[in-house]
Amino acid sequence: MNDLSSIEAPLPKGVNDFLPETADQITYIASRIHRVFQLWGFRRIITPLLEYEDVLALAMGEELRSKTFRFEDRQSGRLLAIPPDITPQVARIVATRMKGLPLPHRIYYNGKVLRQTESASGKSREIFQSGVELFGLDSPEADAEMVAMAVEVLQELGFEGFKIDLGQVDFYRGILEEADLSANGARRLREAIAKKEVSALSAILEGERIPDRVKEEIALLPRLFGGPEVLTAAAKVQSSDRAKRALDNLRQVISILEIHGLSQHLTIDLGEIRGLDYHSGITFEGFVPGVGEAVCSGGRYDELTANYGFPCPATGFAFNIMTLLGALSQRPEVQASRSRDFLIFNQKEDRREALEVAAQLRKLGYTCARDIIKRDLDSSLAYARTMNIRTILVIGAAECAEDEAYLVRVSDRAGRAIKKELLLEKGLPNLEPEGENHG
Template structure:
């Protein structure tokens, strides 16, 4: 016999439902970021949730390929994949659907991706991304634009104490070119540098027949982190022309960011080599004080478009929306969600006036929620608090004069009267806060 109380409603590990409070916060964050993207001239693109696996794999390194969800397509007989990252999808679209249109392409996106995660890690397999791709420009100014946009988006969300760590993967590659090591040894060094494990690096270097100059260059990589003064140290150990060109590139990008007035938000990290297989130049990650994970990451990837038959330089970055939300929750003084404006409490039998009030508020740009369920004043006010609604607006019922409405704060229950004529005759957006201050004054 069917028993609704015995339904197994568990979700697969690593995914979650987003209830209204959380969904509101996600929508708030996405909206703020999207407005920044639009203000810089980026147009939104929407990518599919399924791709043919072999096509998607062209744009992914081995790390992403190994974390991709795959399954058979009964219609085509080909393998399908749920994208673990949106950038390869954008590259495919530009190369195949936008071929012939003039460069550069400024494209933005909001979307979900899925990635396999280790069961023990506790990490989500579902990632919400908001990002941009700037395709067709290889100048340092394009790299600087990405960094400036990321900073502006973080500022728009209310963050003040944050840093963007800037790296350049060609610096590491130049040192490895000079060392001319075999693939396994290079991988061991990369792994140790990625973990900032100085002792492990020293142990590997002790067993190698390399010059002291090259050993010093490799050993210095985990320490090349800080403000711009570390570039002088990096220049001293740049044992290959490839590394010196990388440093020149960083200097050019920093000079442009100086013009933006954003230098205080920047640090240099030449030992950051995550994404090395994917990126080709400047890389960066954004970190918020008090939160240990990067909230955004990106960089230059000039070789990706060629894999889809359309060679073009490109750069971009993406925010991890759930990481941003977690970081915002650690800063209670920063607004982190959408707040609804009014709950309309109709104490009259007639609905005509309350519907007129709701229409007026919405035309002004306020959100107005009709409390259609009949409940008493106190219960309605409690509902407003729990639903995240700022104020309750009372129509009739003796709470104010017949020609007035009564406005109540959901936070503390304090209220004040408002003449109906003042609201209905307002030609713009009625400022309730200023009206209350004037009334109290």
Template sequence: MTNPSCIEAPLPKGVSDFLPETADKITFIADSIHRVFELWGFRRMITPLLEFEHVLALGMGDELRSKTFRFDDRQTGRLLAIPPDITPQVARIVATRMHALPLPHRIYYSGRVLRQAQMQSGKSREIFQFGVELIGLDSPEADAEMVAMAVEVLKNLGFTGFKIDLGQVEFYRGIMDASGLSAEVQKQLQEAISKKEVSAVRSILESAGAPDRVKQEIALLPRLYGGREVLQEARSIAGNERSLRALDNLAQVVDILDIYGVAEHLTIDLGEIRGLDYHSGITFEGFVPGVGEAICSGGRYDDLTAKYGYPAHATGFAFNILALLASMSKRPEVEASSSRDFLIFNRKDERREALEVAQKLRSLGYTCARDIIKRDFDSSLEYAKKMNIRLLLVIGAEDCAAGQLYLVRVADRQSITVSEEELFDKDLDLKFDLQGENHG
């Protein structure tokens, strides 16, 4: 037999294997998110892993296009692409396959996407996206619904002290359109503002010879961050109708979020413009303590489905599951999600009782495996410990009478003898606080 340690089997940089314990934690997080999506009336969509590149490119900006994996299709000779984002796929499907159905469409999805990353960045090229798209509504309430759902998911996952940063890209666009600055200068300013580089913003404005009014408006953008008072401060410097309309829209969304009771988690960031090429209104990002990147992001994108021939207003957001995993993988409830309930150790030559007991336990909702390999008790117990199985159930133990079973808590070897009736009693607390005679 080949020794696996002698096989060189590296992975490409930026992707990972997820072993069962980690995969269980990802499933736990995903199930919690999906439950919220379902409760809010969203229906699941499954998108393909491959698209024709020219079709997918219709729904992507330059940044996403530059990160897309492309290759030739041997069957057609056409260029294929692995999607770097699922939202353009949803837009294509809605526009081409669902246009005859009544609006709005409430869709959720989950999947992995691939994005090119610079070799030295250390970033993963594989992203787990779990998100929703609400298509067909041009309403502050629709935007507020996205934020409220994100807050509900984070609360359900046990987070406290998290923040949702709200932005409005139309506010920025209005100021830039009214500034009279060249496209090149606007591009430089966009990069500096996105990085919150106040001194760089001032330097660019000085070099461009911008009027004092424009300097004042643009120089304040990186500082327009905080509570609701930011809206009033922004209104005092905005000298154009487009920006004022954007502030009115943002204020309406905040009012609705007050009704949802999530105001404590909100901050306003009018200098946040990273979604400028993609979004058309409200944007938001979610941050949790101890994680340097956003764990969710989204916003309004009213122009996307039109690129596939079906104009429709839309808003949505997605969670980055691996960022969530990094922030909560050591929490007790997540750790518990990677464990299993029972391993059956059969000391009898006959297997019928072991198989029937296992089947009954599964019917009651417990996870249960049978240790089919012939080995001694200590070896079976050690296996259960390594496999993160909580209870070892021994059938045919020496001290047990007919109809009795020997139950061992793997973590500390505490044990009790139970009857089959007690074992199958749904009210019996088997959740690992075993009491009674200690045989360990």
């Protein structure tokens, strides 16, 4: 016999089962995101769960490679990888499968990736990503389009007071080019700037042979955060041509976002350099009140498809669905996505009418399950409450005429009779069909 105690915790650390209630909420959030993507003209792509490791690695920096799950393929003998990010996969597909098609490509995706994490970190290894990629446009308007879509999604999900932090990785790289740092110094410098540790940054700069002018530029990076005044301050201290071009690009993107009417949602952070290795220009992260990590992030990555022999400018971003769920799970509309409309309770010996009523309600767009188990109404009410079913429809109730059915609201057991003809033609005026909540 199986030792049941051995399956009390059947999953590895960092992965989860999601029961129907949570799965419904995840589906609801993803469906709202996808609707915005579709309205902007993006088409869905589905990527594979496995890739050849050497092929996938072409489009991943060291950061992602270090987080990749790898194992040997017994069929080919080659090393396989479970993707830690979907963007490199989409870049491969565009470069190898879609290169003959006219540009631009507007692509969206929804999927789960796996990343290695430190065992003591408590972080999930699974990341639910829902994102877009725009290939073929080297334009500030394309970068602005990504930010505008992120804002629209957050508005669609009901967030208020959210912010989009804009950065430009080429600004940092332009300054760093003039510093001529040692490899270790560059790594420590990046960590200090990313964490905005001013004292640590000063100590690193003191230990490196860097021109004083460049030291001043680097030391200012953690402070270059805020509104439009940040651009003015940055322009006064930087002298690198690459950094100047980066600032000009950022100005253009912001001016287009002003046309979109989104200025109130924007902050500028030129010390934000935590983007993935493949980013090459504008980057951004979205933050909502009460959540300590970004709910979405992305940016420009013009060099990625060139690794597969197809140079093509690109930009994109992705939402972290689980982070959104943490912020939204108690919202009424997200809670409502867990519920179902009807449970059919049949008190007649003949099941024909119950099956026909259920079929007609489904045609009207309501979710409808049959309580096939023989039990009393109280037991069915308890079951419906546990399953988040809102209404029991009793067929053959003693309280009703032959042309009526009996409705019981599960939340408070309130009941009333209703004409079957009215119900099956128009549904219930106070019970809207589930519609896209489970799309």
